[in-house]
Amino acid sequence: MSKKQRKTLIRILSSAALLVVFHFLPIEDLHRVFQVLIYLIPYLIVGYDVVLGAFKKIKSGDFLDEEFLMMIATIGAMAIGDYPEATAVMLFYQLGELFQSIAVGKSRKSIAAMMDICPDEAIVLRDGKEEVVDPSEVKVGETVLVKPGEKVPIDGIVVSGSSTLNTAALTGESLPVDVSAGSKIYSGSINLTSAIQVMTTTAYENSTVARILELVENSTDKKARSEKFITRFAHYYTPIVVILAVLIVAGCALFTDMGIAKSIYRGLIFLVVSCPCALVVSVPLSFFGGIGAASRRGILVKGSNYLEALADIDTVVFDKTGTITRGSFAVDAVHPNEIDADILIDIAALAESRSHHPVAESIVAAHGKHIDSSRLGDVEELSGRGLRAVIDNMNYYVGNGKLMEEIHADFHECHLPGTVVHVARDTSSGSEYLGHIVINDELKPDSKDAIADLRRAGVKEVVMLTGDNENVAKKVASEVGIDTYFAGLLPAHKVDKLEGLLGENRHVAFVGDGINDAPVLTRADVGIAMGALGSDAAIEAADVVLMDDRLPKIAEAVRIARKTLRIVKENIIFSLLVKVAVMVLGALGIVGMRFAVFGDVGVLILAILNSVRAMRVPKK
Ligand code: ADP
Ligand code: MG
Secondary structure: OOHHHHHHHHHHHHHHHHHHHHHOOOHHHOOHHHHHHHHHHHHHHHHHHHHHHHHHHHHHOOOOOHHHHHHHHHHHHHHOOOHHHHHHHHHHHHHHHHHHHHHHHHHHHHHHHHOOOOOOOEEEEEOOEEEEEOHHHOOOOOEEEEOOOOEOOOOEEEEEOOEEEEOHHHHOOOOOEEEOOOOEEOOOOEEOOOOEEEEEOOOHHHOHHHHHHHHHHHHOOOOOHHHHHHHHHHHHHHHHHHHHHHHHHHHHHHHOOOOHHHHHHHHHHHHHHHOOHHHHHHHHHHHHHHHHHHHHOOEEEOOHHHHHHHHOOOEEEEEHHHHHEOOOOEEEEEEEOOOOHHHHHHHHHHHHOOOOOHHHHHHHHHHOOOOOHHHEEEEEEEOOOEEEEEEOOEEEEEEOHHHHHHOOOOOOOOOOOOEEEEEEEEEOOEEEEEEEEEEEOOEOOOHHHHHHHHHHOOOOEEEEEOOOOHHHHHHHHHHHOOOEEEOOOOHHHHHHHHHHHHHOOOOEEEEEOOOOOHHHHHHOOEEEEOOOOOOHHHHHHOOEEEOOOOOHHHHHHHHHHHHHHHHHHHHHHHHHHHHHHHHHHHHOOOOOHHHHHHHHHHHHHHHHHHHHHHHOOOOO
């Protein structure tokens, strides 16, 4: 409990104690003025801030909120001589507020716990000496020392030492990961066993930690439709309720023999009951809880609106390379055309050395030798096809069959299964075909299960889009159990296919690694990015980021979203039903003020407890 919450609790308890004491004293025998003065003490102890808040808002003009309702209701109760009532009403209201702030604090804390990945300092090795600096002062390419028990401050590559890292804060997976020289590691992981030296590969601002923090800070800004519904609702609701209350007062005073004081009292009860705080509080709280639950599983949802969209998803579209497959190809064959195989690989690796496409990285890795980048001139990525590179002042093309057709190279497809990387160059007499390299990718081990699980979670159709050739696409699709696939697509065609699906009124999630599918990620109802631990484009364009690239997290995200939305709906229906019932009873004079407020706080507490359930990750 925070200091402020403890203070509120003390105020509530002391005010309640005074009420009990007053109950046994003969206060009723005193003059009215003294009665008011005496009861004002517990009333102000518990409610002074509400009254002040209401007055402040009256000055600013936009005052039709719950504090205002509470103030006129309780002052009204005082005016008609119901002194203990007025204090009791304020008491219940503050109790509800206290509950709310504790619940919100709890869910903030659970996100903060997951966010407790922020390194406070970094130890840099400069001129052989250890210097302790702020992580933001470390430059790219410097070596930092990470001692056991400390957080990795910046993304980088291990240069010496080996250790075990806990990446749970990033990925939600509790299994530690072994790293040694050459391993890529991410800021926010915790070094468990022994000291390692890490060469930084990014600046702190672009490191995983900084990006996650930024994401989460922004995530609660984007409001879900149901939250907007509440705001809009309150806007119309409050004036309507005030008008109804006036009508009730007028109706009772004119058409019954209740007298003016009782009529006003009836109207006031109606006002107090009408306060929609259960809704206003519990809906955002549920979304907050859902986002928290997801982040604890390494699923970052960038806003409650995306959680809402996820719950409705019926179609999931996958990119192939790097998403369903690992994106690390092994070279199966090199088929040169009248040149040396080594030279062919050399050229391909040199051309690919600046690209971050999985095909490129694999070819560079397979080549394995030193790359003499002084031979390399301009490189132009031709997305979905390959690239054009100037090597030794000559124009080379490296890419798929589509690219070869474009440059009218005299190429042929390979009889071997796999992704074929063709190489050609410009000569004075047109394109000269130099041969091709056949590479193959592996499925991620859990792709097949993840897709089956998505179907179990209620997703109706799973589709695969790829820029790769038909043979590879067909094989991968059948191996993981996807029935609809489209091959040979350029990035723009992927957007067209997705729009086709959206046009059929489907709710579509697209899952990609962000490498030349950023437009598709943006266009889908929910863009889910793999490779959060790598590609900036993905993190930017996506609505949901899977920190550990594991596909089973998608079904999990859908389950969390559905559960959250179910809780939101339960709360809306439940509190509106109770509200309307109590309002009718209050207007008819069947229930009094105390019951009304008690009912209200009761609903609020139940709704809050219900929303807290959203923080727990649902089981399968
Ligand atoms: P996917 O849809 O499977 O993720 P992309 O759209 O990224 O694939 O690329 C489609 C195809 O374009 C690849 O299968 C490959 O044949 C070719 N390609 C793309 N980039 C490169 C590159 N840098 N080098 C060689 N070929 C490439
Ligand atoms: Mg791709």
